[in-house]
Amino acid sequence: MNKHSMEDLVSLCKRRGFIFQSNEIYGGLQGLYDYGPLGVELKNNLKKAWWKSMIYERDDIEGLDTSILTNPLVLKYSGHEETFSDPLVDCRECNSRWRADHITDNKCPGCGSLDLTEPRPFNLMFKTNVGPVDDGESFAYLRPETAQNIFTNFKNVLDSTPHSLPFGIAQIGKAFRNEITPRNFIFRVREFEQMELEFFVKPGEDDDWHEKWTEIRIKWWEDQGISRENIELYHVPGEELAHYSKATVDIMYKYPHGLEELEGIANRTDFDLGSHTKNQEDLDIKASVKENKRSNAKLAIQDLESKNWVVPYVIEPSAGVDRGVLAILNEAYRVESLEGGKERTVLGLKPHISPIKIAVIPLKRNDENIVAKSIELKSQLQKTIPGRVLLENTGNIGKSYRKHDEVGTPACITVDFQTIDDNTVTVRDRDTMEQKRVNLEEVSTFLTNNYFI
Numbered sequence: 001m002n003k004h005s006m007e008d009l010v011s012l013c014k015r016r017g018f019i020f021q022s023n024e025i026y027g028g029l030q031g032l033y034d035y036g037p038l039g040v041e042l043k044n045n046l047k048k049a050w051w052k053s054m055i056y057e058r059d060d061i062e063g064l065d066t067s068i069l070t071n072p073l074v075l076k077y078s079g080h081e082e083t084f085s086d087p088l089v090d091c092r093e094c095n096s097r098w099r100a101d102h103i104t105d106n107k108c109p110g111c112g113s114l115d116l117t118e119p120r121p122f123n124l125m126f127k128t129n130v131g132p133v134d135d136g137e138s139f140a141y142l143r144p145e146t147a148q149n150i151f152t153n154f155k156n157v158l159d160s161t162p163h164s165l166p167f168g169i170a171q172i173g174k175a176f177r178n179e180i181t182p183r184n185f186i187f188r189v190r191e192f193e194q195m196e197l198e199f200f201v202k203p204g205e206d207d208d209w210h211e212k213w214t215e216i217r218i219k220w221w222e223d224q225g226i227s228r229e230n231i232e233l234y235h236v237p238g239e240e241l242a243h244y245s246k247a248t249v250d251i252m253y254k255y256p257h258g259l260e261e262l263e264g265i266a267n268r269t270d271f272d273l274g275s276h277t278k279n280q281e282d283l284d285i286k287a288s289v290k291e292n293k294r295s296n297a298k299l300a301i302q303d304l305e306s307k308n309w310v311v312p313y314v315i316e317p318s319a320g321v322d323r324g325v326l327a328i329l330n331e332a333y334r335v336e337s338l339e340g341g342k343e344r345t346v347l348g349l350k351p352h353i354s355p356i357k358i359a360v361i362p363l364k365r366n367d368e369n370i371v372a373k374s375i376e377l378k379s380q381l382q383k384t385i386p387g388r389v390l391l392e393n394t395g396n397i398g399k400s401y402r403k404h405d406e407v408g409t410p411a412c413i414t415v416d417f418q419t420i421d422d423n424t425v426t427v428r429d430r431d432t433m434e435q436k437r438v439n440l441e442e443v444s445t446f447l448t449n450n451y452f453i
C-alpha cells in the first residue's frame, strides 16, 4: 500500500481542482463538498462504469432516476422514520454531541469530560417544507437512500418493461443524512451519492444470489483500480444489521484513516416490497402466497411456472460514489523518486477513470503553425476518445507533463516543429514516461488500442 496520508489527497484534490470544501468563501458547511473541474469528470467516469456494468452489459437490470424529495409515508412504512437513527450522547461540560459508538472510556472526545448523557436516538433524515405554507404538516424528507423509490416504482417498471425473476432495478443519485460527526474528507458526509441495485430474486434463491453479487462487486471494484489486498469483507453481525436486513456483507477498504465500508451488500428479504404493499391495504401477501392463492398484490410478481404471486426477495449491492472516488484516489496516488534526487507525483488511474484522457501540448505557445496543428488534433481526437481531450497551451512541456502525471492523464501528445515537417507527434506515456513518435494519421488508433479498449 502507498504510504501517504489523507492530507496528501486533500491537498492534491484542492490544488488540482478535484474536490473543494462547499461554500468555502462563507466558512463552509460541515459535511459538504463540491467536485471541481477534474473531480466531476472522475466521478462521472466512475458512475458511467457502474451503469455500464449494471445496465449495458446485462439484460436483466433496468435503470431509474427518481425524485429526491420523498413522501413521508414511504419512509414511515419503510421503517426509516422509526429506526433510521444513531444513538447520541451529549457532553454536559462542553455541550458537544457525539455518536455513542464513537465514545471510548465514557469520555467526551472533545474535552475529555466524563459528564455525558445516556445515549438517545437521533433521526438522520433531513426534512423540508413542501408548498407555500410552513405549517409543519406538509413536509417531505430528503431521501436517506435511493432504494425506496426503486421499491415504490416496482410495479411501474415491471408493467412497462416486463421481466421475470431474477431481475434488477438500478439507480444512481444523491442521498442525504444528517450525520452527527461528518469526517474524513468525503468519506462521511451529509450529502452524497449512491449507486444502488435492487436485485429481485425468488425466495429461497436469495442466499446464493447474495454470494454471487458479493463476488461480482469485488471484481468490479478491482476493475476500477482497487487492489484486492486493500479489500476485506465484513459479515455484519446480527446486532449491527439494519432493520430491513437478514444478512449484510460490507466491502471494507483500507482508507488512509483506517479500514471502513466502501459498499454494503444486503439481503433485504421481502421487507420493503412487503411493507409498501401492506400499506396499500392490499391482501395479506405472505398469507396468500403460503396458501398458494392468487393475490392482487401490487408489489409482487407472478411466477410463470406455478402462476403464484410472489413477493420477491431483494439483494442490494449499495455503493457510495464519494467513498469510491476516495478509495480510487488513494489507490492511484504515488510519489516516485527520479534521477537527480527529484520526485514526481503520479495518479496511476485506469484510463477509463482518468478525468482528462489525453493532453495535447504545443511545444511553443506562440508558434502559429504548432498551435493550429494542436487545435486541429485536439478537436479531431475529441471525436474518438471517450472523454475529455485537453489542449494544454502553457508553453512549458516539463510543467505540463508534471501536471498531467499528477492528475492521472494516461498520455500526453506533444506537437513540435517536426510535426509540421513530417506529420508525426510525440506520445508520452504517464506510467513509463516513454516517448514514441507516432504519425498523425495513426494517433487516434494508437491511443484507442493502448489506452481505451
Ligand code: GAP
Binding pocket: 144, 145, 146, 147, 177, 179, 186, 187, 188, 189, 190, 192, 194, 196, 261, 262, 263, 264, 316, 318, 319, 320, 321, 322, 323
Ligand atoms: N440502501 C442501503 C444503504 O443505504 P448504507 O450502508 O447505509 O446502506 C450504502 O449505505 C453506502 O452508501 C455505504 O456503503 C457508503 O458507501 C455510502 N454512504 C452511506 N452513508 C454515507 C455518508 N454519510 N457519506 C458518504 N457515503 C455514505
